[in-house]
Amino acid sequence: MRTLRIQLPNIIRELFMKKEGLAGVLIVSIISVLSILAPIIALYDPLDQRLDERLNPPSFRHIMGTDKLGRDIFSRVLYGGRISLFIAISSVALAVAIGILIGLISGYVGGSIDNALMRITDMFLSFPALILALAIAAMLRPGLVNVIVAIALSTWPQYARIVRAITLQIKSEPYIEAALSIGSTRVRVLATHIVPMVIPQTMIQATLNLGGAILTAAGLGFLGFGVPPPTPEWGLMVSEGRDLIQSHWWISTFPGLMIFLSVVGFNLIGDQLRDILDVRYRV
Amino acid sequence: MALVVIGIATIVFFVTRVIPADPVGAILGPQAPPEVVDRIKREYGFDKPVYQQYIDFIVNLLRGDLGRSISTNRPVLEDIKERFPATFELATASLLIALLIGIPVGIISAIRKDSALDHMLRIVSLFGISMPVFWLGLILLLVFYYTLGLLPGPGRLDPYVREPPRITGLITIDSLISGNMAAFINALSHLILPASVLGYLSSAYIARITRASILETLKQDHVRFARSKGLPWREIVVRHIIRPSLIPIVTVIGLVYGSLLEGAVLTETIFAWPGLGSYLTRAMVFMDYNAIVGGVIVIALIYSIVNLVVDIIYVYLDPRIKYG
Numbered sequence: 001m002r003t004l005r006i007q008l009p010n011i012i013r014e015l016f017m018k019k020e021g022l023a024g025v026l027i028v029s030i031i032s033v034l035s036i037l038a039p040i041i042a043l044y045d046p047l048d049q050r051l052d053e054r055l056n057p058p059s060f061r062h063i064m065g066t067d068k069l070g071r072d073i074f075s076r077v078l079y080g081g082r083i084s085l086f087i088a089i090s091s092v093a094l095a096v097a098i099g100i101l102i103g104l105i106s107g108y109v110g111g112s113i114d115n116a117l118m119r120i121t122d123m124f125l126s127f128p129a130l131i132l133a134l135a136i137a138a139m140l141r142p143g144l145v146n147v148i149v150a151i152a153l154s155t156w157p158q159y160a161r162i163v164r165a166i167t168l169q170i171k172s173e174p175y176i177e178a179a180l181s182i183g184s185t186r187v188r189v190l191a192t193h194i195v196p197m198v199i200p201q202t203m204i205q206a207t208l209n210l211g212g213a214i215l216t217a218a219g220l221g222f223l224g225f226g227v228p229p230p231t232p233e234w235g236l237m238v239s240e241g242r243d244l245i246q247s248h249w250w251i252s253t254f255p256g257l258m259i260f261l262s263v264v265g266f267n268l269i270g271d272q273l274r275d276i277l278d279v280r281y282r283v
Numbered sequence: 284m285a286l287v288v289i290g291i292a293t294i295v296f297f298v299t300r301v302i303p304a305d306p307v308g309a310i311l312g313p314q315a316p317p318e319v320v321d322r323i324k325r326e327y328g329f330d331k332p333v334y335q336q337y338i339d340f341i342v343n344l345l346r347g348d349l350g351r352s353i354s355t356n357r358p359v360l361e362d363i364k365e366r367f368p369a370t371f372e373l374a375t376a377s378l379l380i381a382l383l384i385g386i387p388v389g390i391i392s393a394i395r396k397d398s399a400l401d402h403m404l405r406i407v408s409l410f411g412i413s414m415p416v417f418w419l420g421l422i423l424l425l426v427f428y429y430t431l432g433l434l435p436g437p438g439r440l441d442p443y444v445r446e447p448p449r450i451t452g453l454i455t456i457d458s459l460i461s462g463n464m465a466a467f468i469n470a471l472s473h474l475i476l477p478a479s480v481l482g483y484l485s486s487a488y489i490a491r492i493t494r495a496s497i498l499e500t501l502k503q504d505h506v507r508f509a510r511s512k513g514l515p516w517r518e519i520v521v522r523h524i525i526r527p528s529l530i531p532i533v534t535v536i537g538l539v540y541g542s543l544l545e546g547a548v549l550t551e552t553i554f555a556w557p558g559l560g561s562y563l564t565r566a567m568v569f570m571d572y573n574a575i576v577g578g579v580i581v582i583a584l585i586y587s588i589v590n591l592v593v594d595i596i597y598v599y600l601d602p603r604i605k606y607g
Contacts, residue, residue, distance in 0.1 A: 123290040123491035126590075127583050130545040131563070135575055136298055138567035213413055219549055222417045223564055238418050242553075245421050246429040256418030271409070 011251035012277045024268025035081030042075035046232045065250035068228075069242060073250065076232035077258050083233045084262070085178050087147055088213040091205045092154065092197050099159020100195075100202060107167025108190060118164070124157040130216055139223040147226050151216050155209065162205055163198050170194055204273055211266035212235065218259045234259045286596040292576065296340055297571045300333050310349025314395065327573075334356070340576075349580070350573035354566065359577035362562060367581070369439060370551070370558030373481070374543045379487055380482025381539060383413050386532065388486065389493020390525060396498065404490065411487025416546045420480045420553035427476060435473050437555035477554040481546045485539045492535045497526040530601050535591040544582050569582045 017023040032040060040165040050070035059064045064073035071182050106117040124132070137150035163238070167196075172178060221235025229236060235256040242252025324330045327350075328339060343350060349359035392404045427434040435441060439454055447458040447466050455474065458466035500506065501524060509519045548560035555561070559578060566574035 061472065119290070123287055123294060126287050127291050127586065128541045129550060131579060131582060132295075132298075134548065134567060135295055135579060138508040138570070138575070139299055139391075211413060213415075219406070219417065220414050222549065223567075225567065231380045235415070235417075238415070238421065242421060245425050249425055252421055253420065256415055256421070259418065260410075260413060262408060263415070267409060267413050 018272050020268050021272035024265050027265030040076035042078050044075040046076040046079040065255040067251050078231040079235045087217040089211050090149035091148045092213050095156040095160050096206050098156040100163050102164025103160040107164040121160050123159040127155040137220050140229040144227050166198050167186035208270040211263040214263050288583050295576050302330045350558035351553050351575035352571050352574040354569040354571045359573050372453045375482035376478035380483035386493050389490040391493040393497035408487040408490045411484050417549040470476045474588050477550050496531050500524050500528045505547025536591040540589045541586050
């Protein structure tokens with residue numbers, strides 16, 4: 001049972017003690033702060049087209065240059081951070097919600113329902129998730145909510161697996177039996193004794209997947225199945241500069257660099273979390 | 284395995300049919316006369332109820348018929364047969380690069396754990412797993428093709444090169460068979476950029492797993508025993524550390540192949556590579572139901588076959604494992 005009790009404050013302290021963890025936290029914080037403060041930092045409206053200033057190379061006026069509609073790329077990159085982080089966090093949250101629901105039902109009810117749900121989960125897992133997300137996103141019309149749904153629908157099975165495993169383990173604990181014998185209903189046992197044990201583990205897994213969610217969202221955006229233009233989304237911005245890469249390198253380069261940096265940040269945190277928890281498992 | 288493939292086919296089928304989309308409208312445009320739209324819907328069976336479409340679909344699937352593509356107006360299976368070799372060539376070249384770089388990097392990193400070299404290699408791997416593949420492809424094209432002119436641009440062959448006769452569909456192999464060395468060299472140079480992009484991403488993954496696996500082996504008793512009986516370190520590394528560590532890496536190859544197929548969708552778009560990935564994205568733009576479902580089924584099939592082969596190799600490598 002010890003493995004399941006995760007002490008959050010200790011984990012955060014250890015995360016800050018390691019150089020890599022600290023670097024990850026710093027990168028993610030800087031990108032988050034820049035995105036949140038975008039309206040204050042950005043000098044231009046991200047949608048404002050100024051055709052007399054189109055395709056300007058990076059300069060003091062536009063530190064990342066302007067795109068083919070004369071929009072300031074730095075401002076768009078800042079606002080794009082809001083979109084990309086929002087998609088990543090909400091799609092992972094939705095996937096976690098679906099995963100917890102399916103995992104709890106599967107683990108707690110058991111029997112043929114468990115069997116059926118796990119077969120479905122296996123099918124989803126035996127297939128590259130990005131291609132499934134693409135198929136779903138292509139069928140739904142391009143849009144913010146649809147991207148989130150597409151990513152969540154293709155990634156929930158891993159959470160369902162974890163939640164099911166934990167539920168099975170807790171279900172046989174004496175204190176659950178005690179709760180049931182003093183007359184707690186099954187729903188009450190689920191809500192008060194099982195769900196609180198399941199959440200920290202899934203949260204950790206979710207953190208590990210945030211970087212991947214950013215990459216998937218950017219990939220969808222790049223192929224044109226993500227958020228529709230003129231929204232400043234990083235993947236879409238890379239594709240907008242694609243045909244001009246030879247003569248105007250800055251249009252694609254900067255948004256792509258932001259995707260890369262934010263994923264590096266999340267992966268640094270994820271790696272450290274994995275290390276810290278591994279030690280704990282063996283104790 | 285057949286069940287998994289049918290299951291995935293079912294999931295994708297319902298994803299395409301349940302979500303309200305208008306494939307015929309997407310092809311013909313909003314101005315198309317309604318009688319033409321109706322005729323095409325009838326021709327492709329889109330006017331039938333969904334359960335009837337599903338039954339037809341499964342029956343045809345079991346017969347090996349994936350239907351007709353709306354956008355190319357050819358049987359989907361024909362399209363896929365034509366495009367599959369390009370993806371296979373790219374994925375195989377990438378896997379070779381990934382293994383040739385990933386495994387040695389992982390081994391060196393583990394044996395020199397916490398050295399400056401290890402830190403550097405780990406940062407390079409971290410960058411690899413964090414890289415948006417489409418962006419890396421663009422930047423490399425910018426540097427090596429547009430700016431330096433060292434490597435050829437998008438496509439599988441330059442237009443001035445005489446194409447070898449289609450035997451396997453793999454241009455590198457076909458040109459060798461037909462003795463067309465100019466085409467072989469040209470095809471190979473076209474492969475370098477896309478295969479390096481995909482290979483780098485996968486090698487990062489393989490390097491991390493190799494490193495973890497070797498570090499695990501280093502802690503084991505048989506290694507300590509070999510050291511205490513005085514075997515030379517080099518021999519311990521080769522015979523007692525690398526061999527047992529490589530077994531878990533084999534299972535990873537299946538997963539890596541899956542990520543290569545995912546990466547191929549994006550990489551093929553960047554490099555105008557006429558493979559399955561670019562076929563699938565095109566089908567998605569046109570909402571070409573049969574082509575989407577067919578392409579996805581083929582990818583699922585390839586993925587399952589690779590994993591099956593990996594399981595078989597696993598048993599062969601590790602005599603402790605027996606199935607059945």
